[in-house]
Amino acid sequence: MIGYFDAEDGKPKVVLSVKGTKRKEKQLTALFDTGHSGSLSLPIFDLIEIGAKLASIGRAQYADGRIGIDYLFSVKVKFNGIEKEVEASMIQNPQVTQAIAGVQLFSPFIALIDFRNKKLNLIKENDLRKKL
Amino acid sequence: MNINMIINPIPSTINVQDLLKKGEEIYQQELKSILEPGNNGKYVAIEAQSRKYFLGDTKEEAVAEAKKNFPDKIFVTRRIGEIEKIASYSQEFTPPSFSYDWVL
Numbered sequence: 001m002i003g004y005f006d007a008e009d010g011k012p013k014v015v016l017s018v019k020g021t022k023r024k025e026k027q028l029t030a031l032f033d034t035g036h037s038g039s040l041s042l043p044i045f046d047l048i049e050i051g052a053k054l055a056s057i058g059r060a061q062y063a064d065g066r067i068g069i070d071y072l073f074s075v076k077v078k079f080n081g082i083e084k085e086v087e088a089s090m091i092q093n094p095q096v097t098q099a100i101a102g103v104q105l106f107s108p109f110i111a112l113i114d115f116r117n118k119k120l121n122l123i124k125e126n127d128l129r130k131k132l
Numbered sequence: 133m134n135i136n137m138i139i140n141p142i143p144s145t146i147n148v149q150d151l152l153k154k155g156e157e158i159y160q161q162e163l164k165s166i167l168e169p170g171n172n173g174k175y176v177a178i179e180a181q182s183r184k185y186f187l188g189d190t191k192e193e194a195v196a197e198a199k200k201n202f203p204d205k206i207f208v209t210r211r212i213g214e215i216e217k218i219a220s221y222s223q224e225f226t227p228p229s230f231s232y233d234w235v236l
Contacts, residue, residue: 037190037218038190038191038192039192044141047141048140048141052141054141054142054143054146054206055195055199055206055207056177056191056195056198056206056207056208056209057148057151057152057206057207057208057209058152058155058191058208058209058210058211058216059152059156059210059215059216060215060216060217060218061215061216061217061218062217062218063217067215069148069152070191070209070216070218071141071142072191072192072195072209073141074199086192087191087192087195087196089218090141104190104192
């Protein structure tokens with residue numbers, strides 16, 4: 001079980017391990033945001049700590065209309081015993097220390113969020129079909 | 133000790149503005165007429181030196197495809213058609229100017 005609801009803020013969180021070019025692997029807790037269009041956003045200091053390698057840069061527009069630069073870094077992510085390489089976007093504000101995970105990260109798993117019972121489960125589509 | 137490595141994950145050898153400018157030039161001059169409007173909403177990752185490009189439904193897919201061919205390059209990404217809009221938690225942060233005296 002890698003997902004849970006945080007008793008402090010009531011938000012769904014997932015536990016992940018991330019690795020960059022350095023040998024060091026870092027375990028972190030990410031907010032699970034179903035509205036996140038990508039796989040993962042990591043705080044700048046986490047990217048520095050693991051030595052993540054810059055993969056791409058691109059212009060993007062923020063909600064307030066400003067145009068900025070979005071940076072993607074190559075990161076290896078481990079969860080539920082599987083490891084995958086993803087392109088994680090950088091959270092540039094150093095005051096933000098919370099990583100954000102999107103649904104794309106967990107493919108081929110499907111996330112089942114039970115808000116009433118505060119449970120978060122990841123299940124493969126085939127296994128879900130068997131249960132239905 | 134390399135101070136830049138401590139405080140900034142962007143390699144000091146990369147001129148971000150120059151790379152973005154070159155990528156945008158390639159897009160406007162060579163790719164826009166080919167990719168728009170048929171691929172609007174998709175993403176393109178451009179390798180500026182070779183001027184090769186790779187498409188994906190998401191930005192990550194385009195970069196992953198590009199990395200298969202150029203594993204050590206840094207790509208310029210762009211949403212085809214309209215500019216990409218991103219969430220506030222990715223918001224760019226402009227730090228106040230400060231000296232590194234505290235590090236030394």
